[in-house]
Amino acid sequence: MNFYLIKSNNFLKKKLFIETKKNNYINFYEKFLGFLIKKGKKLNSKKILENAFSKISKKTGFSKKQILILLFRNLNCFVETRKILIKRRIHLVPFSIKIRRRLYLIVKWLIKAIDYNKKKLSTSDKLSNEILAVFKKLSGSKVLNFRKLNNQQSVSNRSNIHFRW
Secondary structure, eight states: OOOOEEEETTEEEEOOEEEOTTSOEEEHHHHHHHHHOOTTOHHHHHHHHHHHHHHHHHHHOOOHHHHHHHHHHHHOOSEEEEEEEETTEEEEEEEEOOHHHHHHHHHHHHHHHHHHOOSSOOHHHHHHHHHHHHHHTOTTOHHHHHHHHHHHHHHHTGGGGGGGO
């Protein structure tokens, strides 16, 4: 994983790009935006994301790029468990995962946590509250619980690693 700093016009402009093996670049923000789009309304999802990031930046003082970097660092996991069928039995087998899958899991956990939140708040409020809980590492954060559950499953099923091949 490489984070690139791009210089332009004598000031440092930070952009979060994550490099994959094929030298394709994935913009984490665009990936997040793509997850929020419902019925092709990109403008609404962009508004939700911008409102959430502005609320977080007011409370923490971080820029949008710094928020994305910290979010990735706090929720990054390297292993996930998958169900493998061998001799009519299902085994949970831990697999190492690539950058694309890690990004997908982070965004998926955030969206899932927003869906589980039944409070009568706007989506941007729910998202900003959840991201702030991740930054503060609160025990009530659903996203951190999803990550913890993923790691616990991986550790508890490590004896099944030989089923990968």
